[in-house]
Amino acid sequence: MSSTVPKNEQAILQKLVAIRTKLSAIKQDRSTYVKSSDVSRLYEQLIGEVRKINHIREDPTLQNEQNRVDVVLDDVFQLMSLFFLTVGLTRSAPATYASLTTVKRLLDHLKESRVYSNTDIQPIEERLAEIKNIIERDVVSESPEIIELLRVKMAVCETLLHELQTSLSLISPELTTMLQKLVSIRRQIMSIGAKPKFSMSELKTYQEELRAIENSRVDGHFLSPDGNIPEGQSVLNGLLDDCHNLLSDFQARGDLVAPALRSIYEQLAEMRAQLDNLMLTHRWTLRETDLYNYQNRLQAIDDMRVNGVFLDEDGNVPKGQKILLYLLRRNYALIYRLLVSSEPVSEALMPIQNQLSTVRRCLLEVKRMDGLSSARELYPYQMKLASIDNLRVDGKFMIGNAIPEGQGMLNALLAECFDLCHELRVEFDEQD
Structure with missing residues (x-):
């Protein structure tokens, strides 16, 4: 992405920054409720700038142009989308932008981790279908530029979802329940191991469950009720080994996160505690625009990774990667749940x-x-x-x-x- 903004887009960039500044000022003002009229006025200004960008980039040589204008535009849309949720317009097309951005990050991480089951995929599939219906319903009333922008983001999410579903289809349906159980156990182990302090007794239950699963195999295979060997053995055995390795790491304890990654770990752990608290109190305390700061901080940490890992100053890969990635993904999941739980009621009411x-x-x-x-x-x-x-x-x-x-x-x-x-x-x- 180019850091240089063409002269004919510099005025647009300034206008987008001005819109973002106004939205940020409204977001920070807790002395009054967010007014739909203020949001609508700034939204119309935003649409006007998107039209200008599209007009400039009609030139075939500029169709793949990506510069700071696109970064700021994405940022403004993210914040604008959260404002639509705040004023209760949860089922309008612009309100879906924040969800689509978070869904894409979730799907990226599921694909990268290769640790998921149909239980993880199905709610996302249903949410995407719901968003798609909202977008298509608003085709007539919403500006074409916004609809096209949302359709592009939707297409990216659907492609990622299809890839995950294709990977799951390689595992026999007879092993689906066992897959879900192993995925759940791994997450529970990671949840305990990611705590600043935990007792070894907390891991004992999962150690016994893993031992029982291991003993249920025959010659290292998970069998179907009729005694056959279903497809997907390598996936389940790999997941079982990963759970055992995690238990061994956590039991060895020591410093699970290297000093070079300690600052990132503390940021992610603090964020998780705050988001967990919001899950309990969001009906009374959450203004959806508050999620903007969490999303930005998470994306900044996520973008620090190189080829999927966090590096130290010397370019080495310090220990603690799995814990950091677990916390990163956990925080994305919490933000997603808070977005989905947003009520179609203005914060004023x-x-x-x-x-x-x-x-x-x-x-x-x-x-x-x-x-x-x-x-x-x-x-x-x-x-x-x-x-x-x-x-x-x-x-x-x-x-x-x-x-x-x-x-x-x-x-x-x-x-x-x-x-x-x-x-x-x-x-x-x-x-x-």
Whole structure:
């Protein structure tokens, strides 16, 4: 990729940097909610710059041009996509860009590691099919430039997915369950070994499981129920040996990560802890644009590798590669899960949604526990629902003069809570 930007693209680069600066300022401002109108305005400006790039590169000699403009454009789209998620436009074409970028990284790492099963592939396949439907649905309403950009990213992901599926097809279906079990055991061992401190007793369970799997083989082969030797023996035996080697390494302990890689390890471990925490609290604390910093930091670390490994200053390959790659892939997977779990509700309405979800959960629990013991039990729920209902103006939840995304979901949730209250009261009256 060229570091030199042609004169006719320099103005575009400046404009893209300006858009990114404005988006970053909005992202960092926690004093107010992100407004859909602000995002839409900057998005229209971005589309305008993409059109200019496409017009310049219509020249056949420039079709493969790649320079800093493309890097900044990708960066801006990544951030813009997260803003679409933040304002609740989760099922719009631009919102899929961040997911596609993360899916590609996940697929790249699965292909590189060669440690995966159909359990890993299937959710990604379903997510790509969902994204494809969103893109094709928005063909009429969305700008052609954006649709084409997303289709190109989608095609790359589909190609990688097909390669992984082809590799899995070489393993007999009769060995699928055993493959999934070995992949799961390896990940559990890596999860324990990647901790700054762990007890050897944590590994004992997996050591016993591996011994049982090894003893189930006949003459070193995994047999089918009818006694045949299915295809895929080398893959499973290689995975079994890898698990044993990992256990031996971790049991030997010592310094599993070389000093030259310690800084990278600490960054990845800290990031994993933060993302794990977000998985628990994202409904209350996550603004999807927060993921932008994690994605950038991860990609920067990922791009430090040379031919798939981290090198020291002398160009040597220090120990600790497997642990670093496990943490890198784990962090990508956590970001992906956070993106997928994003609700089609603007962050401005998330506090109301969280309150309604809590009321609904409590009412369902009361219903499950044989209903009301007293009519008074229902009063706090009814009062809370009434206060939320009074927030609506002409049936809509307003923030200032704006009508944020997610009205349908909140209204449906409010109606369900009222229905649950009514059902509980009817059941109580009938019993009484």
